[in-house]
Every structure is written in structure tokens, then in C-alpha cells.
Amino acid sequence: MSNLPNTELVNFEALARDGDMSRRNELAQNVAALFSLTSESCSDEQMEIYDSVLHRLSEMVEAQAREFMARQLAALRRAPEQTVRRLAGDEIGVARPLLERSTILRDRDLVQIAESNGDDHRLAIAAREVLSELVTDVLVKTGSAGVQRAVAANEGASLSRAGVDRLLEASGLDEELQLALAGRGDLGEEDIAALASFASERVRVRLFSGGDAATRDDLPKAARIAAQRMSNDYWLKRYDFETAMGRVKALARGEGIDEGTLLRFIDEDRFAEVVATFSVLGDIGLEEAMHWMVRIDTDPFLVVARACGLSAETVQRLLAIGPWRHRLPDERRKQAVDRYATLNVKSARLLLDQWRGRIAC
Numbered sequence: 001m002s003n004l005p006n007t008e009l010v011n012f013e014a015l016a017r018d019g020d021m022s023r024r025n026e027l028a029q030n031v032a033a034l035f036s037l038t039s040e041s042c043s044d045e046q047m048e049i050y051d052s053v054l055h056r057l058s059e060m061v062e063a064q065a066r067e068f069m070a071r072q073l074a075a076l077r078r079a080p081e082q083t084v085r086r087l088a089g090d091e092i093g094v095a096r097p098l099l100e101r102s103t104i105l106r107d108r109d110l111v112q113i114a115e116s117n118g119d120d121h122r123l124a125i126a127a128r129e130v131l132s133e134l135v136t137d138v139l140v141k142t143g144s145a146g147v148q149r150a151v152a153a154n155e156g157a158s159l160s161r162a163g164v165d166r167l168l169e170a171s172g173l174d175e176e177l178q179l180a181l182a183g184r185g186d187l188g189e190e191d192i193a194a195l196a197s198f199a200s201e202r203v204r205v206r207l208f209s210g211g212d213a214a215t216r217d218d219l220p221k222a223a224r225i226a227a228q229r230m231s232n233d234y235w236l237k238r239y240d241f242e243t244a245m246g247r248v249k250a251l252a253r254g255e256g257i258d259e260g261t262l263l264r265f266i267d268e269d270r271f272a273e274v275v276a277t278f279s280v281l282g283d284i285g286l287e288e289a290m291h292w293m294v295r296i297d298t299d300p301f302l303v304v305a306r307a308c309g310l311s312a313e314t315v316q317r318l319l320a321i322g323p324w325r326h327r328l329p330d331e332r333r334k335q336a337v338d339r340y341a342t343l344n345v346k347s348a349r350l351l352l353d354q355w356r357g358r359i360a361c
Helices: 012-017 021-041 045-057 061-073 081-088 092-101 107-116 119-126 133-142 143-151 159-171 177-183 189-199 201-209 215-229 232-236 241-255 259-267 270-281 286-292 299-308 312-318 330-344 345-360
Strands: none
Touching: 012 021, 012 133, 012 159, 012 177, 012 232, 012 345, 021 045, 021 061, 045 081, 061 092, 081 092, 081 107, 092 119, 107 133, 107 312, 119 133, 119 143, 119 232, 119 345, 133 159, 143 159, 143 177, 143 241, 159 177, 159 189, 177 189, 177 201, 177 299, 232 286, 241 270, 259 270, 259 312, 286 299, 299 312, 299 330, 299 345, 312 330
């Protein structure tokens, strides 16, 4: 028996006329539960049908059923995007698990939700394991003091220069925010000096003498998070590369793929599809492309990109998508762009051919 809900079995017109809300709720929960068990084996076509059915059901059921649906979808690596986005913008009881955990939500989704909803939604976003500067800028700008504290206390949140400045300014009379900032490992010396100039005595102790016992207790957690962020696998497990490669190969057989395809996926913030496209354009394995586009050493990526003849502008944008958005400091990114300008196309192609030979062996 197929694991796909046949849409003919869901008579939405009859369901809409049915006054028994419990029947609608039960149906929505059953479909969501079924999908959570079969998500990894669904084809693209099946995913689209699930998305259509679940999205429509989400508009016909009570909050308790939508909450169940959101909990089922939140932890999945593959999930119906339209439904996830709809539930993530729902009331906070529904939205919270998705805002906190779903890797289906991209930065543009999180920014839109943060801008169009209240602090409950912003606090849930601030609790995510990883946050880009694009998202934290919006949270820090639009959120309350509580949201700002949550962002500052999140070791996985990347802060822009503007974000740090705004948090420092907001922390003047807020010792809790000062403590959160003092506990971060990514503040520059000038930022630490600025914070120390107005911080409370307790915060200055934490900044300059290693802090109290509570601070020391935080060190194993901070070390663990730092180690995770240094691991390629930590970042790669967040994406569905197999499905992305299927989509890219279908494009290649149809309209074809080129540098414009890469740019389109970059615009859509679809890192998995970017990697798959890069793999096909460079004629390298998906596994190699995955690891070469996440590691701190960008040289293998740069060689393949030069061999493919990608423009410097495209390379610069690729260096700021997916994990590199979080892992590459601005200076390392600039150095990589400068190095790309020095690479010779012929030499890059010769080196890539050598690599292909080793991979094949």
C-alpha cells in the first residue's frame, strides 16, 4: 500500500460542510503523523501532494490539531515547505516548535516572521541552534529587551557589527544583557573595552577574571558548541542533499544548468541545491562538493569554481551562503575572493583533473 495520502480520499468540499470539527482534527493529525513516518522515502511528487493536503487541512482545523502538526514536522529534515511556513506564522503555541527547530525555514522566512509578528515569535526564533547575522539584525532591531538578551546569550547566533553596536547601546542599564554579552566568545577587544566602561562590577569580574562558579559551569557547554560548529558533519546533517541532487539532475536533463542556475538557488537561499548544482557543473561527486563547500579551507572549492569559469561575483556570493555564512569570518571570506582572482583557469583545470583521478581510484 502506498504511503501517500490519495487526495481523492480527502474530500475537502464534504469536509468543509461537515460540522464535526473533531473529524477534521483527527484527519489532519493522522496525515501529519503518517508523513512524519515516511518523510525520508517520499518522492518530490509525493512531497508536493502531502504539502497541498496538509496546508489545506491546516486552514480547516483547530489550534490543538495545528499544534500537533507543527510538532510532527518540526524535527524533520524533509518536510512540506508551504505547510511549515504557514504553521510557523501561526499563533505562538503552534509556531514555537517550528521556529525553534525546523531546518526547513530559511533566513528569509525567519526575517519575515520576526518582522510581522510579536516578541513571542521572536523569542522562539532567538532560541534556534544557529542564527545568521541577517536574522539576528532583525531580532535585535525589532525585539524587546528580552529578545535582545536571548540573542546575546545564544552561542550559535552570529552578530553583525551593527548588531553588536545595538546590543552594547541597549545594555547600558540592563545588567542581564551585559552578562549575556560578557559571556560571548566573539566580541572584539574594543567591544569588551566598551562594555567594561559602563558595566556593573559583576559583569567586569566576568569579563576580566574568568567569572564566578556559574561562569565556569558554562565552559563545557560553550566548548561543546564550539566543537560542533567546527565539525563539517554538524552543518551537513541540516540539509537534504539527496533530494536536491534529484532536482538538479532533472533540471540538467531538461532546460539545463549553468551559472545562472547557481545564482537562482543562491537568491532562494537553497544551499543543498547550490551544492548539487556545483557538483554537476564541476563534474565532481556530491560528497566532495558537500565537504568542499562547508570546510574552513576554501581552496578546493576555489579551484573547482575557477575550472568552471565562475565569475568572481558568483564566488563571493557562494562564500556567503549556507554554513559559510556562519563559519567564515569576513576577513577569511575576503582572502578567499582575493585568492580566486589569482587562480589560473588552465592550472585549476589540470589540478581538478588530478583530483578526479584520485577520487575515481
